[in-house]
Amino acid sequence: MIPNMHEAEPIPDAAMTEIARLFASGDLFRYTAPQDAPVALLEREFASLMGSRYALAVSSCSAALFLSLLALGLRKDARVLIPGFTFAAVPSSIVHAGCVPVLCEVGENYRIDLADFEDRLADIDAVIVSHMRGHTSDMDAILALCAARDIPVIEDAAHSLGTTWNGRRIGTLGRVGCFSFQSYKLVNAGEGGILITDDADLLARAVILSGAYEHNWRKHGVDAALEAAFARWQNRLPLYNLRLSNLSAAVIRPQLAEIPRRVRDGRRNHDRVAAAIDAAPWISVPQKLGPEERAPDSLQFNLVGMTDDDVRAFVAAASEGGVSVQVFGLSTDNARAFWNWAFLGDVPDLPRTRAMLMRACDTRLPARLTPADCDAVAGVLLRAAEQVMGAVRGYGT
Numbered sequence: 001m002i003p004n005m006h007e008a009e010p011i012p013d014a015a016m017t018e019i020a021r022l023f024a025s026g027d028l029f030r031y032t033a034p035q036d037a038p039v040a041l042l043e044r045e046f047a048s049l050m051g052s053r054y055a056l057a058v059s060s061c062s063a064a065l066f067l068s069l070l071a072l073g074l075r076k077d078a079r080v081l082i083p084g085f086t087f088a089a090v091p092s093s094i095v096h097a098g099c100v101p102v103l104c105e106v107g108e109n110y111r112i113d114l115a116d117f118e119d120r121l122a123d124i125d126a127v128i129v130s131h132m133r134g135h136t137s138d139m140d141a142i143l144a145l146c147a148a149r150d151i152p153v154i155e156d157a158a159h160s161l162g163t164t165w166n167g168r169r170i171g172t173l174g175r176v177g178c179f180s181f182q183s184y185k186l187v188n189a190g191e192g193g194i195l196i197t198d199d200a201d202l203l204a205r206a207v208i209l210s211g212a213y214e215h216n217w218r219k220h221g222v223d224a225a226l227e228a229a230f231a232r233w234q235n236r237l238p239l240y241n242l243r244l245s246n247l248s249a250a251v252i253r254p255q256l257a258e259i260p261r262r263v264r265d266g267r268r269n270h271d272r273v274a275a276a277i278d279a280a281p282w283i284s285v286p287q288k289l290g291p292e293e294r295a296p297d298s299l300q301f302n303l304v305g306m307t308d309d310d311v312r313a314f315v316a317a318a319s320e321g322g323v324s325v326q327v328f329g330l331s332t333d334n335a336r337a338f339w340n341w342a343f344l345g346d347v348p349d350l351p352r353t354r355a356m357l358m359r360a361c362d363t364r365l366p367a368r369l370t371p372a373d374c375d376a377v378a379g380v381l382l383r384a385a386e387q388v389m390g391a392v393r394g395y396g397t
């Protein structure tokens with residue numbers, strides 16, 4: 001039996017107790033309590049979990065990306081380099097910040113093509129590395145290329161909570177890291193996001209921009225560096241009011257303790273299904289990079305030697321078996337296919353990224369699946385490929 005892979009995990013009971021308390025007092029706004037509001041506690045706990053100095057919780061990861069760009073103080077029409085394989089919200093946050101998205105190629109392994117990245121860096125003001133579906137690009141190379149040119153790096157770590165690179169947490173490698181609490185991510189609050197940074201000036205700007213009007217910034221656990229930064233920026237920045245509600249924080253906080261288990265089980269499930277299906281001649285699962293320890297809650301793989309019609313037949317056969325697969329480039333109006341980002345005006349062509357998107361499959365694979373569930377999912381995918389491509393011709397040959 002194939003489990004329902006779109007069903008979320010239940011929210012821990014502790015959230016209910018806190019929500020009942022908030023309901024009884026009506027204290028839902030993060031700046032009502034003089035201190036220790038649930039949102040402020042979330043920020044403290046998340047920063048400590050990640051080993052970063054500061055955190056700012058906001059309404060979404062997109063809001064966190066937007067605020068990061070503004071907080072960097074980029075010039076108007078600044079050029080921001082992003083991978084051509086990401087979610088439409090990423091170039092959207094750049095447009096929203098009055099900047100210009102520039103796309104670079106992504107390889108068959110879903111990671112930034114470094115040669116193309118370097119070629120495009122000359123007139124770039126900032127980089128957003130979107131670790132799409134939690135696949136980490138070569139951060140050593142990217143950080144070195146950007147440091148040499150003094151280009152700030154924002155990490156879009158929406159799908160990378162729990163991922164490490166050389167033992168360091170993704171989201172702490174760039175100047176600022178942004179995470180999502182939207183329902184399809186590792187921690188589910190329906191909506192929500194958070195940014196982390198060690199940069200006091202950047203944090204102070206982001207806090208004010210996020211809607212800390214008057215002296216509400218005092219409720220952000222102010223240290224001496226922040227105090228000076230807030231004094232510099234008081235009344236000098238517009239307020240975009242992208243704050244998080246205490247209710248969302250109450251839903252998120254008890255899930256933080258669940259992260260290690262979700263990461264461990266998600267990786268176990270992913271690696272089990274990946275190994276099983278990678279044995280088929282028509283399926284290839286890209287390897288993780290050496291320094292990377294992944295935290296997957298979904299599975300991506302490439303179909304090999306199939307025509308577009310074969311790919312469509314594979315998707316139909318998998319769906320028949322109870323496993324929903326999307327091919328990023330073949331489903332209509334997919335928000336992760338760059339040619340659908342018509343709001344950019346001119347969309348460049350990225351032939352390598354396009355070719356990858358036409359064969360890259362995406363299926364959810366939640367941490368709560370059992371090994372038996374995973375074997376059932378792998379079985380459906382293998383049979384679907386066999387059904388489309390004919391008799392098994394001996395795996396691995």
Ligand SMILES: *Cc1c(COP(=O)(O)O)cnc(C)c1O
Nearest residue numbers: 060061062087089158159180182
């Ligand atoms: C989900 C996602 C976002 C957007 O997150 P929101 O919290 O929904 O704004 C951005 N980037 C990536 C890679 C994502 O997966």
